[in-house]
Amino acid sequence: MTKEEIVSAIKDIIRTIAPDEDLTNLVGSERLRDQIELDSMDFLDIVMELRKRYGVQVPEEDYKELATLDGCGAYLLPLMESKELKLTAV
Amino acid sequence: MPASERFDTVIIGAGMSGLAAGIRLAQFDQRVLVTDRHYLWGGLNSFYKLGGRRFDVGLHALTNYMPPGAPGAKRRPLARVLRQLRLSHADLQLGEQNYSAIAFPGVRLRFKNGFGLLQEDVFARFPRDADGFRRLVRDLADYPVLDGDAPRVSARERLAEYLTEALLIDMLLLPVCYYGSPTPGDIEWTSFVILFKSLYEEGFARPEGGVRTILDLLRHRYAELGGELRMRCGVERVLHSGGVARGVRLEDGTEVAAERVISSAGYVETMRLCGATIAASAVRPGDLGDLSFVESISVLDTKPAELGHDATITFFNSEDRLVYAKPEAPVDYRSGVICCPDNYACRAPAQEGLFRLTLLANYDAWTAFPEERYRAEKEELWRTGHGAITDFAPDIRPHTVFKDIFTPRTIEKFTGHLNGAVYGSPNKRTSGETELRGLYICGTDQGYLGIVGAMLSGVSIANRHALMTA
Numbered sequence: 001m002t003k004e005e006i007v008s009a010i011k012d013i014i015r016t017i018a019p020d021e022d023l024t025n026l027v028g029s030e031r032l033r034d035q036i037e038l039d040s041m042d043f044l045d046i047v048m049e050l051r052k053r054y055g056v057q058v059p060e061e062d063y064k065e066l067a068t069l070d071g072c073g074a075y076l077l078p079l080m081e082s083k084e085l086k087l088t089a090v
Numbered sequence: 091m092p093a094s095e096r097f098d099t100v101i102i103g104a105g106m107s108g109l110a111a112g113i114r115l116a117q118f119d120q121r122v123l124v125t126d127r128h129y130l131w132g133g134l135n136s137f138y139k140l141g142g143r144r145f146d147v148g149l150h151a152l153t154n155y156m157p158p159g160a161p162g163a164k165r166r167p168l169a170r171v172l173r174q175l176r177l178s179h180a181d182l183q184l185g186e187q188n189y190s191a192i193a194f195p196g197v198r199l200r201f202k203n204g205f206g207l208l209q210e211d212v213f214a215r216f217p218r219d220a221d222g223f224r225r226l227v228r229d230l231a232d233y234p235v236l237d238g239d240a241p242r243v244s245a246r247e248r249l250a251e252y253l254t255e256a257l258l259i260d261m262l263l264l265p266v267c268y269y270g271s272p273t274p275g276d277i278e279w280t281s282f283v284i285l286f287k288s289l290y291e292e293g294f295a296r297p298e299g300g301v302r303t304i305l306d307l308l309r310h311r312y313a314e315l316g317g318e319l320r321m322r323c324g325v326e327r328v329l330h331s332g333g334v335a336r337g338v339r340l341e342d343g344t345e346v347a348a349e350r351v352i353s354s355a356g357y358v359e360t361m362r363l364c365g366a367t368i369a370a371s372a373v374r375p376g377d378l379g380d381l382s383f384v385e386s387i388s389v390l391d392t393k394p395a396e397l398g399h400d401a402t403i404t405f406f407n408s409e410d411r412l413v414y415a416k417p418e419a420p421v422d423y424r425s426g427v428i429c430c431p432d433n434y435a436c437r438a439p440a441q442e443g444l445f446r447l448t449l450l451a452n453y454d455a456w457t458a459f460p461e462e463r464y465r466a467e468k469e470e471l472w473r474t475g476h477g478a479i480t481d482f483a484p485d486i487r488p489h490t491v492f493k494d495i496f497t498p499r500t501i502e503k504f505t506g507h508l509n510g511a512v513y514g515s516p517n518k519r520t521s522g523e524t525e526l527r528g529l530y531i532c533g534t535d536q537g538y539l540g541i542v543g544a545m546l547s548g549v550s551i552a553n554r555h556a557l558m559t560a
Contacts, residue, residue, distance in 0.1 A: 016176070017173060041173075042173065044553055045174070
């Protein structure tokens with residue numbers, strides 16, 4: 001996966017968690033929780049879905065790295081570059 | 091010979107909290123077993139069939155109701171719990187209340203979904219406390235959600251810092267106590283805050299078809315995720331060694347090994363499942379609640395609205411001061427809750443009317459009655475109870491075609507909650523932790539309240555103790 005695909009993967013996960021959020025205008029450098037309604041329980045779900053779909057483990061102290069889409073791309077790239085993008089949300 | 095089995099997590103109790111916890115864990119591929127000793131799921135919010143009719147056990151209202159698009163709704167418990175369980179608001183098929191009322195002698199406060207009506211009535215009836223009430227609401231908005239085991243503070247004392255009129259404090263406490271207090275005449279402050287928001291700021295709705303609609307959703311979701319549910323399957327013992335829970339032994343002798351056990355059976359009840367030594371060291375005097383209720387459900391040949399009663403829920407108190415304590419007599423007729431499920435918006439209204447009356451009851455009295463007397467006392471409470479509330483509602487006795495009554499004895503029999511204590515222990519364990527590592531409490535005794543609260547409790551305990559750490 002490329003960084004862009006990782007961002008797609010994260011957006012796909014958010015669509016599963018929060019189907020009522022509009023993700024079209026998300027800005028990569030801004031905190032996700034400032035742009036859409038995501039609380040700490042939802043962030044846990046992003047982490048859990050990453051583990052379920054891609055076998056990626058994010059330790060609790062690194063959750064903060066996932067605060068922005070750019071952060072997700074940068075942090076997850078070494079963990080996910082060898083994996084295939086899987087989209088599930090409809 | 092009973093075989094030995096292995097799960098990631100065993101959950102005791104197939105009520106709202108247990109099923110919600112089960113869904114969270116099954117969603118992330120844990121092997122989960124939910125067990126319940128009853129043959130119907132739902133726990134304190136179950137359902138049953140009698141005389142060819144279907145009844146809900148406890149449901150008066152789904153509290154925490156907010157319409158999906160309302161400002162701030164996404165941050166409120168209902169939306170959060172639906173997200174966590176991957177359910178949609180529409181799935182619940184909710185119909186909103188007309189309005190509800192708090193009735194004391196000569197004074198009534200009404201409230202409905204959204205907060206305007208209650209504020210209006212408070213300002214009109216208690217003008218001296220208008221500013222205090224505004225300040226209260228403002229402070230509660232920023233009050234943190236449940237986190238860690240906070241010290242116990244009396245809501246009555248905290249309210250007195252805002253409000254000068256004792257009657258207003260009692261009136262605000264009445265619904266809050268009846269919908270969640272294990273403490274006589276008062277409620278712990280954190281619980282008050284949760285209930286104040288869920289009852290007054292948010293509101294009441296009822297799923298079309300009653301509690302079963304929600305329970306079916308939960309059960310199907312859990313099954314579809316591969317979770318295992320065993321009914322008529324009580325837990326006889328929580329197995330542990332070296333201060334760590336290792337699994338459970340079921341009543342049929344089967345031993346189930348698990349990484350962790352989450353119990354919705356109640357704190358004291360769960361400690362007793364760990365054996366006498368743990369129970370002796372973990373249970374303190376006062377941990378066991380003793381507030382219980384009787385409730386009569388009357389089926390009517392008409393609708394309450396036809397008799398001039400359009401309130402959805404009426405919390406009544408016929409004394410000047412709040413009556414909320416375990417009565418000396420089998421039943422206390424001086425305060426209670428009247429619920430008319432027909433006074434919720436509904437797409438396919440029922441043919442018959444329904445009228446529910448909840449009153450405080452004495453567990454010891456109800457469990458001591460021999461069988462014949464027990465039945466006679468139920469009849470008596472129905473007759474006297476409905477005669478005692480005519481200041482607050484029409485006399486439905488001449489319109490009653492069928493009735494059923496449950497008592498503290500019924501509650502204990504079907505839910506296993508000691509003393510028939512509907513709201514459990516006065517000492518809540520918000521962290522969910524117990525003396526044993528790997529054994530956690532969810533549900534009523536963890537501290538969230540109501541149906542949405544119960545689900546949120548299961549979700550948050552599963553998240554904290556079974557997902558983040560796994």
